[in-house]
Amino acid sequence: MTSPRDPVDLSKLSTAELLAGALSEVSVADPDEPVPHLVALHARPTREVFDVAVRLVARDNPAERELGVRILRELGDHDVAGRRPFSREGIPLLIERLDREADPRVLGWVISALGYNRAREALGDVLRFVDHPHWRVRFHVATALPSLVDEERIEPHAAKALQLLCRDDEADTRYYALVALIEEASGVEPELITQTLTDLLNDPDEQIRELVAAQLSDGSPKHGPRESP
Known part of the structure; x- marks a missing residue:
């Protein structure tokens, strides 16, 4: 007999049970809270789970839409190209959602989901939100862009967008954006990097100043973990 303290094997739960648990998890305001039910759904890349996620994305309740988007964000393992089992069907739906989503929290997850599915075809659509009035949306643009740009040489307008985000109000x-510009993107013009680093020498955020100093001193910055908004 299982005692109340025994861990639940989430892989044995039905999809409906996982969805109920995941909805409760994403409804919590703190995005750093564990989401084990959602993770279990990611490990179940079936047509059933995908279809449910698609239906959720169209719901009136923002929490349900967020759940649908976050399921699509990491549904199944990605291949060498960064695509997941349902990326081909899910990416157009996510791109369409960019113009329809009014909730900034959900919109941020839509942008993040495009990055996690390496939707390079969505680069232009995502760049439209680089100066969005809500900080959460701009944050997700900064974190998603490295997965949306050309791996060999970043598009100039994308590099400029990252430079702009390096001046954002939110640390x-x-x-x-700075990590993306100096560590993750390829082919950024040296002058753009130099100007960006110079602008951030006296940034009010200590971790940013340390990153800038490391880059200027030896060109090999080491960035540590930072909590997500």
């Missing part, structure tokens, strides 16, 4: 957005 988390500046930090991840």
